[in-house]
Amino acid sequence: MKTPVPLSRRKVPPELIAAVRGPVVVLMGSPSEVGNLLEQLKLPDALCLQLDLHQARMLKADLEARGVTARVEVVKDFWDMHHGQATLLTFSQMGGERELKIDLVDQGFHSISPGGRIVVWCPTVDDSLFPGLLKRFFGKTHAHTRRQDLVLWAVRQDGDDRPRRRHELNFHARVGQNPSQNFICRPGVFSYGKMDDGSRALAEIARVEPGDRVLDLGCGHGTLGVFAGITTGPKGHIVFTDSNARALGLAELNAHAAGLTNFTTVLAADNADLEPLGANSFDVVLANPPYFAAGSIAVRFVEQAANMLKPGGRFYLVTRQPDAAGEVMATLFPTFDAIMNRGYTVLLVDKQMELRPIPMDESALEQGEEIEDPIEEIVGSDEIIPKRGTRGTRFRKRDNRKGIGMKSRSPRPTRRDGTSHDR
Known part of the structure; x- marks a missing residue:
């Protein structure tokens, strides 16, 4: 055709x-x-x-x-x-x-x-x-x-005064040990009717502590920021940002429904829109960029995170297209890591994460062959995720009971040892 x-x-x-x-x-x-x-x-x-x-x-x-x-x-x-x-x-x-x-x-x-x-x-x-x-x-x-x-x-004809009808869906979501939360979503905002797997993959990895100031980039209907806000408590603060005005309105609606009062919303499409928030002022930046822009929005989120994070702050970005974002992270952060979760790559900057060496087959690495490990069951979950990687890179699985809402962390399986960028 x-x-x-x-x-x-x-x-x-x-x-x-x-x-x-x-x-x-x-x-x-x-x-x-x-x-x-x-x-x-x-x-x-x-x-x-x-x-x-x-x-x-x-x-x-x-x-x-x-x-x-x-x-x-x-x-x-x-x-x-x-x-x-x-x-x-x-x-x-x-x-x-x-x-x-x-x-x-x-x-x-x-x-x-x-x-x-x-x-x-x-x-x-x-x-x-x-x-x-x-x-x-x-x-x-x-x-x-x-x-x-x-x-x-x-x-429109005279006498046709039908009532307004909202086109929206409600869904419940729970991450870690947080109680289940109700969310409202509406057409025109990413992941209509559910918490998308990318957000869930990020939420299970991100480390948010009580009192943290958290920036949720591209917040959508607010799932990541809401769960982060529950964890930060009254001494913390969440800033929801998105270029979509409807998304920002939903994030505010869902934050109020979850009982949050420690948050603000900012309509933002580029770096200049975030300047009033103050550079180097956030403990944590969370980002789940859309995938339709061929990595350009992910790159912009990385640049924004580098500018907004405090020294020693933590940054988590989830994507299925890590190459472009990884290239920029390699230039803006001294080191960063990558974890595979739920079929997504979570790129992160977190100095407190404990890393473990992962042996590699050097001959396979030189030849660019794929290395496969036996399938392993995740602790505390019925879900099974195969561990595999290319070019000698192995992403290990983690206990998906941890994540946003956990005050203490056990060592997490991570990426290949001794590298700052995953190519």
């Missing part, structure tokens, strides 16, 4: 232009899609809403480069602003999170008055979601099919 031409490179259909009435509000969309649309519409003072601060800044730069005047704002919910009889414009992106698209249409419906409308530009004629969504929330829906794309639009 031929890949459709991106909407960012297409001419705006005349049917879409004809459907626009009144003020224009653009809901999400990539910076290039929104820029292309507004450049061709030539409408003054459109409002563009984004969930993510990084995306919003990229959109501002794109609009400035095109000479387009528009207002760009970051929101956690689209219905937080009422737009009267405006036209909401959005895009049916290839792929993307289905639940977020449903939430976008639902919140869009409640953000306009009767007579307001929504217009959706679809890159293919066979979109399987938005035609039904618009009919479900708005009733009568107009569809204009073209050779390569589809334009849908619908108007």
Whole structure:
């Protein structure tokens, strides 16, 4: 199947232009899609809403480069602003999170008055979601099919005052000896409906002590920071940071639900956003970067951790793509370690961790062969994880009862001996 031409490179259909009435509000969309649309519409003072601060800044730069005047704002919910009889414009992106698209249409419906409308530009004629969504929330829906794309639009009718409905899920999670905690998650935030395995892998490794000042980079809905906050106690402090405004709102909601009062939230997309927190001011930095950015966000988190940690502070980053982050850690930290847990690599800086030498087969190391160990059962768990590595590197398993919430630590199995970077 031929890949459709991106909407960012297409001419705006005349049917879409004809459907626009009144003020224009653009809901999400990539910076290039929104820029292309507004450049061709030539409408003054459109409002563009984004969930993510990084995306919003990229959109501002794109609009400035095109000479387009528009207002760009970051929101956690689209219905937080009422737009009267405006036209909401959005895009049916290839792929993307289905639940977020449903939430976008639902919140869009409640953000306009009767007579307001929504217009959706679809890159293919066979979109399987938005035609039904618009009919479900708005009733009568107009569809204009073209050779390569589809334009849908619908108007909110008088008397349709259905109540708002939150699209969210609750889940329970427990780490170490902490009590189980309830978390609320919503579409548009990573790991919808569960504590992801990467966060759990990190939480089982990280050492957080009472009284610690902890920075949770890319906090998502806040699982890592909440468990860290329970451990730090009233004398400690947690700072949740994320570029996603909805994620930050959920972290605050979940922290309050867990009984935490010793925390703050910071909307941050780059190093400058963290400067007000103070350099070298944190005992612990936790980071679970997203994997879709090919390591670029992980690299930024490493740089931020190096700047924010106190001398002797502890840093833990979980990833399935350790190469890029490891290269940067090798330049910013004198030594660091790596532990395999739950199929993830946890890169860490922790001077109090006890390391044990791990014998290597030097001949296999020279030939770059893979070395395998027999499978071993984790103490205190039914889970079995094979120990294996390449280039002579062996990651040992650990007792997964330890981690955030444990005040004292027994020696942990670790990486290869005598190295500061795992290549």
